[in-house]
Amino acid sequence: MIEKVIERVKELLEGGEIKGFVGLCNKNGHTAPYLFTEVAELDHLVVGDFQNPGDARYPLNKLLIDLYRAYPEEKFGVLVRGCDERGLNDLYVWNQLTPKNVVAVGIPCPQELADACGCPKPYPDNSVAEPIAEGAEAQDLIRMEALGVKERFTQWMEVFSKCIKCYGCRDICPMCFCKECSLELDELIPRGEMPPEIPIFHLVRAVHMAGRCIDCGLCNEACPVDIPLRTLYKKVGDIVYRKFNYRPGFDKGKSPLNVLENK
Amino acid sequence: MGDCHYLYGNVATEKRIKFMKQLLEFVGIEGERLRRKWVSSAEAPEFVEEITDFVNTLKALGPSPLKREQKPDQPSAKVAVA
Amino acid sequence: MAGKKKKEFEELRIGVFICDCGSNIAGHLDCKAVTEYAATLPGVVFAKENLYTCSEAGILEIQEAIKKHKLNRVVVASCSPRTHQPLFQNSCKSAGLNPYLFEMVNIRDQCSWVHMQDRENATRKAMDLVRMAVARAAFLEPQQDIESPLTPRVGVIGGGSAGLSAAEGLSRMGLEVVLVEKNKELGGLLRNLHKVAPEGVDASERLEGLIQDVSSRPNVKIFTGAELKSLDGYVGNYVMNIRDGEGQTVKESVGCLVIAIGAIPLVQKGLFGHDGKRVITQMELEPILKKGKFDAKRVVMIQCAGARGDERSYCSRICCMIAVKNAMFIKKLSPDTEIRILYRDMQMYGTEKEKMLWEARGEGIRFEVYDPAHPPEVGDKAVRLRQPLLGREIEFAYDLVVLSTPLVAREDASELSQLLRVPMDQNGFFLEAHAKLRPLDFAADGIFLAGSCRYPATYDEARSQGLGAAARVGTILFKDKLVTSAIVAEINPETCVGCMGCLQMCPYGAISYDQERKICQVNEILCKGCGCCAATCPSESASLRGFKPQQLMSQIRAVMEG
Ligand SMILES: Cc1cc2nc3c(=O)[nH]c(=O)nc-3n(C[C@H](O)[C@H](O)[C@H](O)COP(=O)(O)OP(=O)(O)OC[C@H]3O[C@@H](n4cnc5c(N)ncnc54)[C@H](O)[C@@H]3O)c2cc1C
Ligand code: SF4
Ligand code: SF4
Ligand code: SF4
Ligand code: SF4
Ligand code: SF4
Numbered sequence A: 001m002i003e004k005v006i007e008r009v010k011e012l013l014e015g016g017e018i019k020g021f022v023g024l025c026n027k028n029g030h031t032a033p034y035l036f037t038e039v040a041e042l043d044h045l046v047v048g049d050f051q052n053p054g055d056a057r058y059p060l061n062k063l064l065i066d067l068y069r070a071y072p073e074e075k076f077g078v079l080v081r082g083c084d085e086r087g088l089n090d091l092y093v094w095n096q097l098t099p100k101n102v103v104a105v106g107i108p109c110p111q112e113l114a115d116a117c118g119c120p121k122p123y124p125d126n127s128v129a130e131p132i133a134e135g136a137e138a139q140d141l142i143r144m145e146a147l148g149v150k151e152r153f154t155q156w157m158e159v160f161s162k163c164i165k166c167y168g169c170r171d172i173c174p175m176c177f178c179k180e181c182s183l184e185l186d187e188l189i190p191r192g193e194m195p196p197e198i199p200i201f202h203l204v205r206a207v208h209m210a211g212r213c214i215d216c217g218l219c220n221e222a223c224p225v226d227i228p229l230r231t232l233y234k235k236v237g238d239i240v241y242r243k244f245n246y247r248p249g250f251d252k253g254k255s256p257l258n259v260l261e262n263k
Numbered sequence B: 001m002g003d004c005h006y007l008y009g010n011v012a013t014e015k016r017i018k019f020m021k022q023l024l025e026f027v028g029i030e031g032e033r034l035r036r037k038w039v040s041s042a043e044a045p046e047f048v049e050e051i052t053d054f055v056n057t058l059k060a061l062g063p064s065p066l067k068r069e070q071k072p073d074q075p076s077a078k079v080a081v082a
Numbered sequence C: 001m002a003g004k005k006k007k008e009f010e011e012l013r014i015g016v017f018i019c020d021c022g023s024n025i026a027g028h029l030d031c032k033a034v035t036e037y038a039a040t041l042p043g044v045v046f047a048k049e050n051l052y053t054c055s056e057a058g059i060l061e062i063q064e065a066i067k068k069h070k071l072n073r074v075v076v077a078s079c080s081p082r083t084h085q086p087l088f089q090n091s092c093k094s095a096g097l098n099p100y101l102f103e104m105v106n107i108r109d110q111c112s113w114v115h116m117q118d119r120e121n122a123t124r125k126a127m128d129l130v131r132m133a134v135a136r137a138a139f140l141e142p143q144q145d146i147e148s149p150l151t152p153r154v155g156v157i158g159g160g161s162a163g164l165s166a167a168e169g170l171s172r173m174g175l176e177v178v179l180v181e182k183n184k185e186l187g188g189l190l191r192n193l194h195k196v197a198p199e200g201v202d203a204s205e206r207l208e209g210l211i212q213d214v215s216s217r218p219n220v221k222i223f224t225g226a227e228l229k230s231l232d233g234y235v236g237n238y239v240m241n242i243r244d245g246e247g248q249t250v251k252e253s254v255g256c257l258v259i260a261i262g263a264i265p266l267v268q269k270g271l272f273g274h275d276g277k278r279v280i281t282q283m284e285l286e287p288i289l290k291k292g293k294f295d296a297k298r299v300v301m302i303q304c305a306g307a308r309g310d311e312r313s314y315c316s317r318i319c320c321m322i323a324v325k326n327a328m329f330i331k332k333l334s335p336d337t338e339i340r341i342l343y344r345d346m347q348m349y350g351t352e353k354e355k356m357l358w359e360a361r362g363e364g365i366r367f368e369v370y371d372p373a374h375p376p377e378v379g380d381k382a383v384r385l386r387q388p389l390l391g392r393e394i395e396f397a398y399d400l401v402v403l404s405t406p407l408v409a410r411e412d413a414s415e416l417s418q419l420l421r422v423p424m425d426q427n428g429f430f431l432e433a434h435a436k437l438r439p440l441d442f443a444a445d446g447i448f449l450a451g452s453c454r455y456p457a458t459y460d461e462a463r464s465q466g467l468g469a470a471a472r473v474g475t476i477l478f479k480d481k482l483v484t485s486a487i488v489a490e491i492n493p494e495t496c497v498g499c500m501g502c503l504q505m506c507p508y509g510a511i512s513y514d515q516e517r518k519i520c521q522v523n524e525i526l527c528k529g530c531g532c533c534a535a536t537c538p539s540e541s542a543s544l545r546g547f548k549p550q551q552l553m554s555q556i557r558a559v560m561e562g
Helices: A002-014 A039-044 A060-070 A082-093 A111-117 A139-146 A149-160 A168-172 A200-209 A218-222 A229-244 B009-026 B044-061 B065-069 B075-080 C002-009 C031-039 C056-068 C081-094 C108-113 C119-137 C161-172 C188-192 C203-215 C282-291 C319-333 C351-362 C413-420 C459-477 C501-505 C532-536 C549-560
Strands: A020-027 A030-036 A076-080 A102-106 C014-019 C044-050 C073-078 C102-106 C146-148 C153-157 C176-180 C220-223 C227-234 C237-243 C249-254 C256-259 C263-265 C279-281 C298-302 C338-343 C366-369 C382-386 C393-397 C400-403 C407-409 C447-449 C482-484 C489-491 C511-514 C519-522 C542-544
Touching: A002 A020, A002 A039, A002 A076, A002 A102, A020 A039, A020 A060, A030 A039, A030 A060, A060 A076, A060 A082, A076 A082, A082 A102, A139 A229, A168 A218, A200 A229, A200 B009, A218 A229, A229 B009, B009 C532, C014 C031, C014 C056, C014 C119, C031 C044, C031 C073, C031 C119, C044 C056, C056 C073, C056 C081, C073 C081, C073 C119, C081 C102, C102 C108, C102 C119, C108 C119, C119 C549, C153 C161, C153 C249, C153 C459, C161 C176, C161 C188, C161 C203, C161 C256, C161 C459, C176 C237, C188 C203, C188 C282, C203 C220, C227 C413, C237 C256, C256 C413, C256 C459, C279 C282, C282 C319, C282 C400, C298 C319, C298 C393, C319 C338, C319 C351, C447 C459, C489 C519, C489 C532, C501 C511, C501 C532, C532 C542
Parallel strands: A020 A076, A076 A102, C014 C044, C014 C073, C073 C102, C153 C176, C153 C256, C176 C220, C256 C447, C279 C400, C298 C338, C298 C400, C338 C366
Antiparallel strands: A020 A030, C146 C482, C227 C237, C237 C249, C263 C407, C382 C393, C489 C542, C511 C519
């Protein structure tokens, strides 16, 4: 897989089509996001399958937004999985990136990862290879929904109360593109309270992600106290899909929650 | 619907309430604790009826689970639910 | 932001005034206790109970307290802000306090009136409301009203009775008028009418007078065979793009618009056997009467033809008068013609029309009621009717059947509605801002409506609505400048990321995207302060003045403290 990615990026860089490529770089045993601008550097390019597939994932799109803000005229390439491509689509919708400045180089995810993610589409449309896995069901969501209201309350409050308000979930989210965040607004989330007022803190963010979350699960991975945030956001996506027939990153335009129409 | 003083503000509200009810339900707060009803200023009896009914619903549900969870130094969490 | 800092250092000095409203409030709750309670609230340095806060004595007391106690916030707990807020705000202003630092609660409607039987709870609720108001007042910020220039010209769309009357009124008021008529000629429906009821004058005579008057006025510019193609700008500063009679595009700046495009009488082939010859509509009858020759000896008129049914549920209001008018003129031309009017119920509202109906009966015109479940059937030679009272079927042989069909909305009305961004009702008539309080206004500022495009109207009604709309225009254009409330949205350019979430939620098109700076911005004149943008913006970059998170949350948290 990586050979195909390198080949494609080389082509793009050599042809002068892109100014740089946002991917993952492995140096001295560490994997980190990196902006490749020279073909010679591509030896260090990896897709992030370290011990297990996809165990080194980063919100590369987020870096792309910063690049776009700094160099609005330039075109950059970016490494994407299925979810990242959904993210790109949705970032176009929210005017944070434009397709003409982006070349996506996609890789499909293996079944193992797709199952772990409960991912509806574990492959991008712009891909260097054919899909190798099928969409999987969100088991965690199904399990949570099967519980009674009281049980759900107990479980959520228990995990929410562990929150240390590190903002990791927000900082890593590729769809959180605000310059100032409501979660730091004193009137909503009083400063200095620990844990933050629950479940307000987590629900405020969930409401903000409605119609925007593209279900990448990075928030869940970032959370130092293992709050099952992906389950919460899968539910957010599920409500928006069932009530408003909209899936961020799949469907055109903003979600009906974010558009005022006259009906 | 459509009778909003601000044209379509109530349409936007309707969608959010729909969403919120489901989200609350998912985190274990009964969706019935959130209610939306259109009543115009000319519909006093409807308003009274609605409020009475809502109060009865809330009484039947019992105190909010958040209230039980409440620490005394955290009065503000009550804001979220009726 | 600088203002915000300054405020933090300013000592909060809130004055609270509790109104007894005679016994209206004090009769049902303990105003003294509420006043004492208010005095204990954080930031309150002065609390006073008044017999009538809105009386001269009450106002004076507020103004003196502002000066004497250096109040920088004023809260009044009394009646409805709808009626009294402007009064109190202006009083604060003349005492040197920014009117946006005033807050009002309604303890009459919301406490004493609704909880008349429960003094204790009414008092408690009044305390709750006062506590909330004080909490919010603490975070209020001074604001300046927004001012913009006005163009003292008016666009009138449609040159029928309503449009001509509006143009006449406006012109007489000294305002320049740009009249846009789609047809080659002015006059609208009245052009083809015979006489105008209830007075019974010649339609052409009435119309000629009006057209002459309007077209001879130097401050009226008339476009015929023309159409409004698009509209830019906002109240006080609209620009109409007109396609004139030659097909050229002309730009005209106007401050306000009056929409008077009328409606059209329904003609539906096959409706009750309509063929345009032996079965015709009232509109088709008018030119026949105008010619002055009438031979039919047996006439049957059918009311509510095509109206008040499943397809069109509304009543066109004017058709009953038209039928009676035309029946009476037939009698004048041909006294021995037998006329029957089959009706569901006669809408002859007002004394003049009522009188017409009596006279018509006196002249021998017969009225027969029918049941909508069994509508009359028009056969080749006769109309068959089931009389609901007797339950028997009778037949009326006829030479001519005349259908009283409703006025229906013009098909192109929807185009205009989109172009002006004004709403229509389910029947395609334009929808006024409020049926009783603002019948000639659209919700959009500076655009008014008159005549049959609003709802079927008689000539007199169309004319008075046209003149009324002209007067409404006057309330805006006879000022030096447009002053609008400062309670509008603002977008913080520092934090906005240009996601356009707010733009898509604004019902008034008040938000635009600045390509250069890649952020959104609010047009303060177009903004109505609905708050949709503020509720949508994920980063609180869009906010509504006077309703910022701090101001709202302080109030919400205060209610929970009770
Ligand atoms: C058969 C019949 C008999 C009647 N008899 C009587 C009676 O006896 N007494 C009485 O009081 N009333 C009577 N009426 C009602 C009377 O005709 C109306 O009250 C009157 O015409 C309403 O005036 P208006 O200006 O609202 O509309 P209209 O007269 O319809 O005028 C509208 C004008 O707007 C123009 N227009 C339309 N669209 C556009 C556009 N997009 N741009 C620019 N211009 C446009 C039209 O060409 C027209 O000139 C009768 C009506 C009918 C149908
Ligand atoms: S969410 Fe889907 S596309 Fe993204 S890493 Fe998981 S399986 Fe791959
Ligand atoms: S899954 Fe988490 S990190 Fe990914 S888009 Fe949704 S909220 Fe953001
Ligand atoms: S990452 Fe986890 S601990 Fe950190 S703020 Fe988010 S939910 Fe709380
Ligand atoms: S407050 Fe309402 S009208 Fe004003 S800009 Fe925001 S959405 Fe538009
Ligand atoms: S919603 Fe907020 S961040 Fe987005 S464009 Fe509007 S003001 Fe800016």
